[in-house]
Amino acid sequence: xxxxxxxxxxxxxxxxxxxxxxxxxxxxxxxxxxxxxxxxxxxxxxxxxxxxxxxxxxxxxxxxxxxxxxxxxxxxxxxxxxxxxxxxxxxxxxxxxxxxxxxxxxxxxxxxxxxxxxxxxxxxxxxxxxxxxxxxxxxxxxxxxxxxxxxxxxxxxxxxxxxxxxxxxxxxxxxxxxxxxxxxxxxxxxxxxxxxxxxxxxxxxxxxxxxxxxxxxxxxxxxxxxxxxxxxxxxxxxxxxxxxxxxxxxxxxxxxxxxxxxxxxxxxxxxxxxxxxxxxxxxxxxxxxxxxxxxxxxxxxxxxxxxxxxxxxxxxxxxxxxxxxxxxxxxxxxxxxxxxxxxxxxxxxxxxxxxxxxxxxxxxxxxxxxxxxxxxxx
Amino acid sequence: xxxxxxxxxxxxxxxxxxxxxxxxxxxxxxxxxxxxxxxxxxxxxxxxxxxxxxxxxxxxxxxxxxxxxxxxxxxxxxxxxxxxxxxxxxxxxxxxxxxx
Amino acid sequence: xxxxxxxxxxxxxxxxxxxxxxxxxxxxxxxxxxxxxxxxxxxxxxxxxxxxxxxxxxxxxxxxxxxxxxxxxxxxxxxxxxxxxxxxxxxxxxxxxxxxxxxxxxxxxxxxxxxxxxxxxxxxxxxxxxxxxxxxxxxxxxxxxxxxxxxxxxxxxxxxxxxxxxxxxxxxxx
Numbered sequence: 001x002x003x004x005x006x007x008x009x010x011x012x013x014x015x016x017x018x019x020x021x022x023x024x025x026x027x028x029x030x031x032x033x034x035x036x037x038x039x040x041x042x043x044x045x046x047x048x049x050x051x052x053x054x055x056x057x058x059x060x061x062x063x064x065x066x067x068x069x070x071x072x073x074x075x076x077x078x079x080x081x082x083x084x085x086x087x088x089x090x091x092x093x094x095x096x097x098x099x100x101x102x103x104x105x106x107x108x109x110x111x112x113x114x115x116x117x118x119x120x121x122x123x124x125x126x127x128x129x130x131x132x133x134x135x136x137x138x139x140x141x142x143x144x145x146x147x148x149x150x151x152x153x154x155x156x157x158x159x160x161x162x163x164x165x166x167x168x169x170x171x172x173x174x175x176x177x178x179x180x181x182x183x184x185x186x187x188x189x190x191x192x193x194x195x196x197x198x199x200x201x202x203x204x205x206x207x208x209x210x211x212x213x214x215x216x217x218x219x220x221x222x223x224x225x226x227x228x229x230x231x232x233x234x235x236x237x238x239x240x241x242x243x244x245x246x247x248x249x250x251x252x253x254x255x256x257x258x259x260x261x262x263x264x265x266x267x268x269x270x271x272x273x274x275x276x277x278x279x280x281x282x283x284x285x286x287x288x289x290x291x292x293x294x295x296x297x298x299x300x301x302x303x304x305x306x307x308x309x310x311x312x313x314x315x316x317x318x319x320x321x322x323x324x325x326x327x328x329x330x331x332x333x334x335x336x337x338x339x340x341x342x343x344x345x346x347x348x349x350x351x352x353x354x355x356x357x358x359x360x361x362x363x364x365x366x367x368x369x370x371x372x373x374x375x376x377x378x
Numbered sequence: 379x380x381x382x383x384x385x386x387x388x389x390x391x392x393x394x395x396x397x398x399x400x401x402x403x404x405x406x407x408x409x410x411x412x413x414x415x416x417x418x419x420x421x422x423x424x425x426x427x428x429x430x431x432x433x434x435x436x437x438x439x440x441x442x443x444x445x446x447x448x449x450x451x452x453x454x455x456x457x458x459x460x461x462x463x464x465x466x467x468x469x470x471x472x473x474x475x476x477x478x
Numbered sequence: 479x480x481x482x483x484x485x486x487x488x489x490x491x492x493x494x495x496x497x498x499x500x501x502x503x504x505x506x507x508x509x510x511x512x513x514x515x516x517x518x519x520x521x522x523x524x525x526x527x528x529x530x531x532x533x534x535x536x537x538x539x540x541x542x543x544x545x546x547x548x549x550x551x552x553x554x555x556x557x558x559x560x561x562x563x564x565x566x567x568x569x570x571x572x573x574x575x576x577x578x579x580x581x582x583x584x585x586x587x588x589x590x591x592x593x594x595x596x597x598x599x600x601x602x603x604x605x606x607x608x609x610x611x612x613x614x615x616x617x618x619x620x621x622x623x624x625x626x627x628x629x630x631x632x633x634x635x636x637x638x639x640x641x642x643x644x645x646x647x648x649x650x651x652x
Contacts, residue, residue, distance in 0.1 A: 084510065137535045149548070153546065160512070175551065385491075385528070388498065395506055397582050404569060405570075407511045411511075415505055415518065425528075437609055438614065438621075441614075442622075452636045456643035
């Protein structure tokens with residue numbers, strides 16, 4: 001019992017640490033990647049000076065993330081006269097919390113058997129094994145959708161409770177956009193659920209661990225079209241460019257979080273960056289094989305020639321965790337690439353794109369998947 | 379009082395609160411929300427019975443009630459919107475045309 | 479500590495139950511509709527937590543997904559759009575306050591006395607357990623397929639009615 005508590009507390013600490021680190025690092029990646037893409041140097045003014053010397057550490061602008069965080073904490077917490085102070089206070093948390101909670105159902109590694117890690121732990125843990133997932137639920141993907149739906153309310157409350165017409169406009173846009181793209185998101189995944197026959201994310205990752213021919217049996221090989229639709233819908237759900245009308249900088253000042261400053265604003269921005277990581281983690285789990293590498297299993301590698309590379313349990317666990325983080329980081333970079341390449345949609349274009357373009361395409365994908373699955377099983 | 383009884387008491391309390399809300403409040407939207415509270419009380423009692431009896435029928439009926447509640451709200455709120463647009467108020471007493 | 483861990487389910491059930499009830503009371507009592515909506519959202523989330531504790535995780539997911547994610551979003555949307563200077567805010571309760579409250583109390587007392595008479599109930603025919611999604615899906619699509627089809631017809635009717643309402647709304651001030 002206590003052993004279970006220790007392991008799960010460790011998982012929760014890992015999840016929070018990873019998500020917060022991703023949130024901070026992604027602010028730096030966004031700036032630096034944008035700079036590299038536009039042939040600039042990027043922000044490199046923030047530095048740390050080693051005390052008692054004149055040595056200034058710039059480190060390619062990494063400290064700008066820290067400077068942003070400190071600025072957010074120390075700024076004046078300006079309080080306008082909101083329509084409804086309770087909604088104003090609660091809204092950033094309603095946006096921030098579900099984003100963190102989605103990570104509870106994502107498997108970030110295989111199975112952890114602490115007894116095989118070292119003989120000292122074997123005495124205490126015995127033979128227990130823990131799947132590396134905070135909550136092993138048989139309805140994992142449904143939980144993801146459920147939590148995604150809760151942040152809509154936070155965005156709308158934020159815009160409404162600041163007594164500001166621009167914020168209200170931003171809130172209305174945010175609400176409509178998020179609901180439309182949530183529907184498309186769920187539809188794109190139905191084909192995948194049909195192929196894998198489960199909504200349990202651990203099972204989905206496990207079923208992606210083989211190979212078909214020369215390719216790994218990842219979701220993106222079975223459903224490439226759904227993968228692109230999913231990524232587009234998820235970026236729209238996160239209100240990133242090209243879908244960032246609710247917070248359009250040049251039109252609505254700051255959209256639904258205009259009247260927020262300091263830490264509450266920090267919560268909104270942080271929630272958006274952490275959601276980039278969450279979308280990347282979901283895409284990895286569903287379409288890119290999660291923590292799996294091709295030819296890898298719980299005991300090491302089994303290469304196609306018949307050669308076996310055996311690895312200790314600790315090495316396997318570390319490899320799986322690192323592979324997962326690497327895939328998530330690649331997807332985050334890809335989303336930032338999209339953000340700095342595309343212009344912004346107009347608002348009616350955003351909604352038309354959802355209902356008249358992506359929704360029929362997702363349905364068509366589902367129908368084709370159903371026909372193919374039925375034909376192959378008959 | 380075991381778990382089932384306690385949950386049923388909660389479900390019935392929610393149902394009665396919802397009923398009180400519909401009767402007692404003036405604002406049309408709050409009346410709609412109290413109706414949703416009643417539906418939630420019923421859902422809780424169904425899930426409690428499904429859990430106690432080990433029957434999946436309770437869970438199925440709960441799912442169908444979710445769908446019906448969503449459809450009901452999808453119609454009730456536009457009706458309230460249209461009414462409010464005519465009379466410019468959400469007060470239920472302004473719609474007493476059939477009275478007396 | 480071990481007592482806490484051993485009785486964790488009961489403690490959580492009590493906490494979620496009391497919070498859901500408090501949210502329900504707030505829905506009926508608060509003056510501003512937006513705050514009543516927030517109280518209702520909290521009640522629904524706590525009820526979702528109770529469903530999760532009873533082992534039906536997919537029903538908890540559906541509760542949050544459909545009720546909070548769709549129904550309450552719509553409700554919050556509409557409250558945002560309607561005029562906040564409505565006189566219904568100033569007079570909170572209708573003239574039926576005392577008779578209504580008395581009837582609701584009487585109903586609650588009668589029903590609760592019927593359900594929990596103070597004596598322990600007979601043993602349940604099957605042990606209390608949660609369901610997996612697989613069992614639910616099998617029961618749903620094997621025995622209750624007709625209900626499933628009829629609810630999809632109901633949803634179609636709701637969509638058509640919503641479009642009709644939009645037409646009426648456009649005709650009114652268009």
